[in-house]
Amino acid sequence: MKRYNMIFKGRVQGVGFRYKSFMIANELGLTGDVYNLYDGDVEVNVQGDQEKIDIFLDRLSHDRFIRIDKVNIKEEEIKNDEKKFKLS
Numbered sequence: 001m002k003r004y005n006m007i008f009k010g011r012v013q014g015v016g017f018r019y020k021s022f023m024i025a026n027e028l029g030l031t032g033d034v035y036n037l038y039d040g041d042v043e044v045n046v047q048g049d050q051e052k053i054d055i056f057l058d059r060l061s062h063d064r065f066i067r068i069d070k071v072n073i074k075e076e077e078i079k080n081d082e083k084k085f086k087l088s
Helices: 017-028 050-060
Strands: 002-011 031-036 042-048 067-075 085-087
Touching: 002 050, 017 031, 017 042, 017 050, 017 085, 042 050
Parallel strands: 031 085
Antiparallel strands: 002 042, 002 067, 031 042
């Protein structure tokens, strides 16, 4: 089990990025949240099995409307009480 904080830079607002993150995370059984930042980036906190997190990232990066230029990733402490992935 891993937990990451990720900041996505590029064309990630106004293109369905948060909704797609939410749908993929729920399909894979991941927990966390996703929200827009004021500077045009999107922040994602995601928790689950590393293999599923890798699939989550791969699927996010293959969308004709989304363009990810850079992702800043930090590993964080597991939140044992987190039960779902939230769209904020």
